[in-house]
Amino acid sequence: MKVVVCTKQTPSTTATFTVNNGVVSWDDPGGKPNVVNPWDEYAIEEAIRLKENHGAEAAIALTAGGESADDVLKTALAMGCTEAIRVEDAGFAGSGSRGTANILAAAIKKTGADIAFFGKQAIDGDTGLTPVMAARALGWTPLTYVSAIKSVSDDSITVERQIETGTQTVTAPLPVVISVVKEINEPRYPSFMGIRKASRATIPVWSAADLDIEGAYGPGSAKVDWSEITQPPSRDTVVEFISGDSAEEIAAALATKLFEEKVI
Amino acid sequence: MDFNLTSEQEDFRYFVHDFVAKELKPHAREIDAKAEFFWPAVQKMGPIGLLGLNVPEAYGGAAVDTISASIAIEEIAWGCGSTALAISAHNGLGLTPIVKFGTEAQKQRWLPQLATGRGKLSSLGQTEPGAGSDLKGGVRLWARKEGDEWVLNGTKMWLTNASIADLMIILARTDSTSMSHILVPTDTPGVHIGPNEKKMGLKGSPTNAVTFDDARLPLENLLGVEGRGLQQTLEVLDAGRISIGALAVGLAQAAYEEALQYAQEREAFGGPIAQFQAIQWMLADAATEIQAARMMVYWAAWMKDQGQPFTKAAAMAKLFATEVSERVCRNAIQIHGGYGYSSEFEVERMYRDTRLMTIGEGTSEIQRMIIARHILGR
Ligand SMILES: Cc1cc2nc3c(=O)[nH]c(=O)nc-3n(C[C@H](O)[C@H](O)[C@H](O)COP(=O)(O)OP(=O)(O)OC[C@H]3O[C@@H](n4cnc5c(N)ncnc54)[C@H](O)[C@@H]3O)c2cc1C
Ligand SMILES: Cc1cc2nc3c(=O)[nH]c(=O)nc-3n(C[C@H](O)[C@H](O)[C@H](O)COP(=O)(O)OP(=O)(O)OC[C@H]3O[C@@H](n4cnc5c(N)ncnc54)[C@H](O)[C@@H]3O)c2cc1C
Numbered sequence: 001m002k003v004v005v006c007t008k009q010t011p012s013t014t015a016t017f018t019v020n021n022g023v024v025s026w027d028d029p030g031g032k033p034n035v036v037n038p039w040d041e042y043a044i045e046e047a048i049r050l051k052e053n054h055g056a057e058a059a060i061a062l063t064a065g066g067e068s069a070d071d072v073l074k075t076a077l078a079m080g081c082t083e084a085i086r087v088e089d090a091g092f093a094g095s096g097s098r099g100t101a102n103i104l105a106a107a108i109k110k111t112g113a114d115i116a117f118f119g120k121q122a123i124d125g126d127t128g129l130t131p132v133m134a135a136r137a138l139g140w141t142p143l144t145y146v147s148a149i150k151s152v153s154d155d156s157i158t159v160e161r162q163i164e165t166g167t168q169t170v171t172a173p174l175p176v177v178i179s180v181v182k183e184i185n186e187p188r189y190p191s192f193m194g195i196r197k198a199s200r201a202t203i204p205v206w207s208a209a210d211l212d213i214e215g216a217y218g219p220g221s222a223k224v225d226w227s228e229i230t231q232p233p234s235r236d237t238v239v240e241f242i243s244g245d246s247a248e249e250i251a252a253a254l255a256t257k258l259f260e261e262k263v264i
Numbered sequence: 265m266d267f268n269l270t271s272e273q274e275d276f277r278y279f280v281h282d283f284v285a286k287e288l289k290p291h292a293r294e295i296d297a298k299a300e301f302f303w304p305a306v307q308k309m310g311p312i313g314l315l316g317l318n319v320p321e322a323y324g325g326a327a328v329d330t331i332s333a334s335i336a337i338e339e340i341a342w343g344c345g346s347t348a349l350a351i352s353a354h355n356g357l358g359l360t361p362i363v364k365f366g367t368e369a370q371k372q373r374w375l376p377q378l379a380t381g382r383g384k385l386s387s388l389g390q391t392e393p394g395a396g397s398d399l400k401g402g403v404r405l406w407a408r409k410e411g412d413e414w415v416l417n418g419t420k421m422w423l424t425n426a427s428i429a430d431l432m433i434i435l436a437r438t439d440s441t442s443m444s445h446i447l448v449p450t451d452t453p454g455v456h457i458g459p460n461e462k463k464m465g466l467k468g469s470p471t472n473a474v475t476f477d478d479a480r481l482p483l484e485n486l487l488g489v490e491g492r493g494l495q496q497t498l499e500v501l502d503a504g505r506i507s508i509g510a511l512a513v514g515l516a517q518a519a520y521e522e523a524l525q526y527a528q529e530r531e532a533f534g535g536p537i538a539q540f541q542a543i544q545w546m547l548a549d550a551a552t553e554i555q556a557a558r559m560m561v562y563w564a565a566w567m568k569d570q571g572q573p574f575t576k577a578a579a580m581a582k583l584f585a586t587e588v589s590e591r592v593c594r595n596a597i598q599i600h601g602g603y604g605y606s607s608e609f610e611v612e613r614m615y616r617d618t619r620l621m622t623i624g625e626g627t628s629e630i631q632r633m634i635i636a637r638h639i640l641g642r
Contacts, residue, residue, distance in 0.1 A: 032278060074275075078275070078279070188311060189279060189282070189283045189308065189311075189312050190275075190279050190312070191311055191312050191313050191326070192276060192312065192313030192314075192317075192326035192328055192332070193313055193321060193326055195272060195275045195276060195279060196272060198275075199271055199272040199275060
């Protein structure tokens with residue numbers, strides 16, 4: 001069993017955005033403007049656990065992105081991934097979800113992995129399409145919204161999926177693509193020992209020439225056109241303190257307010 | 265000359281800050297109010313390496329450089345002074361002597377469990393009811409050799425971590441003119457750990473008196489060289505002072521951030537109080553002095569890592585950083601006005617917490633004495 005985990009670099013959750021002439025920029029003073037997509041932390045943790053507890057021979061972190069995306073791979077290494085690979089090529093620019101999935105699928109195939117972890121969705125693009133599209137490109141079984149791995153062997157895996165109507169238990173033969181939800185684990189913090197190892201690692205970059213990409217990618221391949229990007233209007237917030245003589249009275253007043261505002 | 269941290273040190277800071285912001289800082293007020301040590305965050309520190317900062321990797325530690333260790337303590341203190349003192353004492357006072365002076369067997373026995381969080385913490389006992397600044401003249405606790413055992417009798421005071429430790433290192437008189445360090449597991453018969461002291465601040469960091477009533481330890485529990493306990497103590501304290509300096513910087517940074525935010529939100533006379541020059545000056549002084557203090561702490565840490573004599577640098581850094589911290593925390597309360605005096609606001613706790621820093625691990629007076637000795641060549 002060999003595990004790969006796809007992770008995307010996204011703006012941090014505390015970043016502030018500006019849109020200028022359709023160009024988005026962001027900053028996070030005092031923090032890092034770009035981070036590991038928060039959902040992917042759970043995918044990374046689960047990949048490492050398969051290595052630590054279920055004898056996976058490797059837990060490889062994979063990202064498609066520019067040089068700055070090495071940062072997310074270093075975080076994955078610092079958490080405990082055994083290797084990291086970045087795919088980048090001038091010809092990848094303009095790829096939509098399907099192009100990105102085709103590129104990732106080719107890279108996943110090249111690693112020789114038979115389980116590919118993804119986050120549920122990326123907090124910037126927010127489509128959740130990449131995992132299923134990559135599964136389609138690979139011809140592997142997609143297991144989405146996985147909240148627990150019940151058992152795993154060299155040829156099959158049983159997982160719990162969180163779906164709107166409840167929890168579903170599914171067994172599938174390997175290879176599989178898995179997208180995870182945050183109920184699956186509690187991601188660890190990177191260790192000093194891991195950070196040291198990561199900061200000394202050199203991360204290989206695979207280009208289009210290194211990959212056998214099937215299907216469309218790159219300029220003109222995207223099915224979705226981001227025709228206009230605008231700044232959402234800022235919201236006017238009003239703070240109101242609810243007072244009362246007892247906790248019950250305050251709670252009742254609060255509940256009434258929430259109903260009136262159609263919050264609940 | 266280069267004022268930048270290495271990218272590794274930057275990463276350490278980023279990840280410790282993130283950890284502290286999520287796991288510790290939100291609980292700091294409750295830790296203080298309940299006066300309880302906060303194990304949930306500390307247990308998570310083991311795998312990160314925060315419990316074995318200067319322990320070699322072979323024993324499960326993180327073996328980071330002294331600047332990185334200072335950054336770690338500064339960041340923990342930014343989140344919670346109590347927890348920072350416990351972790352600083354554990355690393356700097358409890359584990360460092362074992363790393364520096366321990367035999368291979370002692371390291372194997374204690375470091376893997378203490379550096380990883382599999383066990384509890386560690387503690388160093390030097391101070392006694394009649395011996396603080398003056399250990400040489402004041403220590404009355406004896407360890408006498410009887411057969412193949414040390415027999416300890418006496419009382420230690422103010423042991424940070426004693427009630428949450430597996431191991432204490434005790435400075436004991438082993439003859440009338442000299443002292444030695446003895447490793448004392450906290451469950452040794454004859455060892456009585458007193459209740460947690462009631463303190464002005466740092467309430468979530470247990471401090472205990474410990475009495476020894478015919479406590480018997482094997483002779484191999486001698487740590488380092490017999491008769492060199494005081495010299496060993498002074499070596500350990502030199503490094504520990506850098507850590508207390510870092511802790512003071514972290515508390516000052518936290519208080520300054522609170523004050524900076526409050527000054528821009530609180531309105532008086534038709535605008536935010538940050539528009540008044542009197543407030544601006546306090547903020548400007550705080551930003552300046554914190555920067556200077558942090559630089560002095562890093563400088564002392566750097567000297568140590570370079571293998572240069574750093575006693576004077578450590579004393580200067582500790583003296584300056586702890587006094588800056590007290591001033592910054594005091595002014596943070598001033599900027600908050602009446603609310604600053606309320607335990608509903610963070611700065612009141614920070615002021616109480618930082619008050620110890622000019623006392624523990626050598627008072628400001630003792631630091632000035634050390635510095636004066638160096639510059640006067642005595
Ligand atoms: C500036 C900008 C411009 C864009 N312009 C277009 C456009 O014109 N047309 C268009 O169709 N799309 C465009 N995109 C979207 C881009 O193609 C998507 O970000 C990408 O397809 C992934 O989709 P998603 O962000 O919705 O990720 P999701 O599908 O929500 O991500 C799910 C999971 O897939 C994995 N994943 C996603 N992306 C990567 C990656 N790069 N490397 C490794 N793993 C990954 C992660 O595990 C993630 O948790 C643009 C994006 C940006 C930032
Ligand atoms: C919260 C807390 C945690 C502590 N943790 C530990 C611990 O883990 N281990 C441990 O061993 N100890 C610990 N201590 C003890 C601490 O190190 C001592 O309190 C400190 O060294 C001062 O000693 P003292 O209290 O006996 O004061 P004293 O030595 O009695 O000093 C009293 C005053 O006299 C001044 N003074 C003394 N000598 C001189 C001089 N030569 N010149 C000028 N002024 C002088 C001092 O500066 C001070 O102002 C802790 C104390 C506290 C409050």
